[in-house]
Amino acid sequence: AASACPLFAGWPGADAPKPRMRDPASVHSADGARVLWTIDNKRYDVTDYVDAHPGGRDAILAAQGRSATALFRSYHSLSDSAQAVLDRYYVEDAAPGDADYEDEWEWRSTPFHDALNRRVRAHFERKQARRERVRGGTVSTAHKAPAWKWAWLGAATVAWAASLAGFLAGSWAAMLAMPLLYWLGPSSLLHDGMHWSLSVSPRVNGALAALGGVHMEPTAWLHQHVIGHHSHTNVVERDPDLDHFTGSGGASVLQVGGGAADNAFYGFRCHAAEPWRPTFGAWKAWLPIMGLLTTVYPSMFESTEMLSRGSFLGRVPLVALSRSDVARLWLGRALVASVLWVAPFALHGLTLKALAFATLPLFIHGAVYYVFSQVSHIQPPCFEEPPEGERFEWAEMQVRHSLDWGNGGVVQTLASIGLNSQVVHHVYPQIDPTHYGELRPIFEQTCEEFGIPYHRQPSLWHALRSHVSLLQDMNRTDVWGASGDGAPAPQAAAAMA
Incomplete structure (x- = not known):
């Protein structure tokens, strides 16, 4: 039967009555199988734990039906008990080729992330001990928003x-x-x-x-x-x-011809993997327009x-x-x-x-x-890929693909709502941004020990200039438009090097 509302046509469960509150036990795949949670390519059924989850229903339901290793590892990086709880609900392994099987990151051996976790935990354990001496209490809130x-x-x-x-x-x-x-x-x-x-x-x-x-x-x-x-x-x-801004994912309101990305009539190019379109030659006009939108x-x-x-x-x-x-x-x-x-x-x-x-x-x-x-991600050094045949740790990828600017001070943090410290934030999103300035030295030390670049700019202005320079390089018609397929013309690419 067709969906009663065309806005739901084409996505799973369109024809089924929708419960008032999301019931994880009612979510099934097209073949009738229960939709589970996949962490480290192992499937778990935590349906019975949803309402008891300390982080709330929304957090745990966000991971259902997808490979959620990154979500699980990042949000539980300060916890010693989460994995033991998860293990109680193990069902089966996901197999290579399954939709929820993922081998993009190195999860089996994560020395960089482990070192960060030890040091960040120790930092907040010291803060929590000081708080408890002054105020009492046992719930660890040292990494949440201060008064x-x-x-x-x-x-x-x-x-x-x-x-x-x-x-x-x-x-x-x-x-x-x-x-x-x-x-x-x-x-x-x-x-x-x-x-x-x-x-x-x-x-x-x-x-x-x-x-x-x-x-x-x-x-x-x-x-x-x-x-x-x-x-x-x-x-x-x-x-x-x-x-x-490129139109690759593309909401159809700004596309022509059934939402095909090739027909998007707007935007500018942010990275070298984006196929070239003639529209990108007008990036200087589209940048302020898309920025306002x-x-x-x-x-x-x-x-x-x-x-x-x-x-x-x-x-x-x-x-x-x-x-x-x-x-x-x-x-x-x-x-x-x-x-x-x-x-x-x-x-x-x-x-x-x-x-x-x-x-x-x-x-x-x-x-x-x-x-x-x-300005914290669309930057020249923030699209690095691992050498062929190798994989980054997930935390290493986050550090390599993000950039901090400024000194991490309170004024910059409040003005940017914490987006001035994206390197720290992307590894520890559950920590309130007011603590990121304290964690920057830990990241700098750990990155130096492991030979991982910690990208930073001295100010927002410097970060913005670097951002615009990347857009200028990515949207040069004489470089990228010359071949018509998103690959740089050889002579122009050599000139850019």
Whole structure:
């Protein structure tokens, strides 16, 4: 039978009644088999453990039906008991060739990650001991947000709420301030809450993350950012963040001819594996346009397009959604559209003021988000691949594919919502960004010992210049367009070397 709603056509479970709350036991593959959790190419059935999971239901359900070794290893890197708990639910091994079998990273021997884990654990054990001497208590919260961070986020979020009221009242100053305050408050809540780094309470993390749902619907953000980007950072055809600007994953609203990537009429090239299109020759025009759309496009189009496609940009499959998941997504997008797009014209009529109020906040936030998010990964040294026949450790890949800028200080961390320390963040996403400055020396020492480059720039300005230089090299028509297939013309490539 056809799906009652075409938006669900083509993805697993489209014809089945959707439960109010996601029931992991009800998720089956096309052949009727239960969908399990795959860690280290071993399958586990943790259905009975979902409600007891200390990190909450959303965290453990995000790993169902996919190879989730990176998620498991990164989020449990400070735990000594997680593997023992998981072992109780072992079912079978995945076989080479299975959809959930993965051999991209070296997991059997991980001396670099092990050394980092020992040192980072010791750092927080010392902090926790000091906290317990002063305050008492036994729950390890030393790596979560400190009290002053909560005060900062509270103040920024209240200020944003006040600016929203001013926006609806027609204040130009409030309209211009609103996206900046949103970045400092709710955007940070979305990012940190969905990484479960704010609090030890999954309910608190989830509730606060919802406040950041203007920029991105939380379910879509979970698939794009937490599952996709963090597991396969800068890995071509796996990291959806590489597709926002090139059109490779491509939401159909910006494509022609059934969503084929070759027909995308926009964008610019971020990496050498992207096939060349003549459009890329106009990258200097597309860069500011796409930068301004960095908020509105994922928020309103990629989030909803995910439902019809059954995956986020074709890179991160949806395993199952409940009725409440779908309803929350649509209601959230409707609320955002009503407040940011409909309200300005309802309040100010068909005027230039209404147009400015309906566009500038999203454009300002988009520009800020583009700068802080892209300069840490779209960089010349951040696409390194291992020598032929070898594999990186996953943690090593994260370090090689990320870049830190600045000195890791408090002001830079708060202004960038922690995106100034992406090397640290990508290995330890469950740690609140306010601690990253303390961990940088540990990373520098460990990287030096293992001969792994630790990419950093002295300032945001230096990082931005390096980012733009990569885009310039990747979009040169005389180099990449000469062969027409994404390979550089030999003489031009030699000139670039």
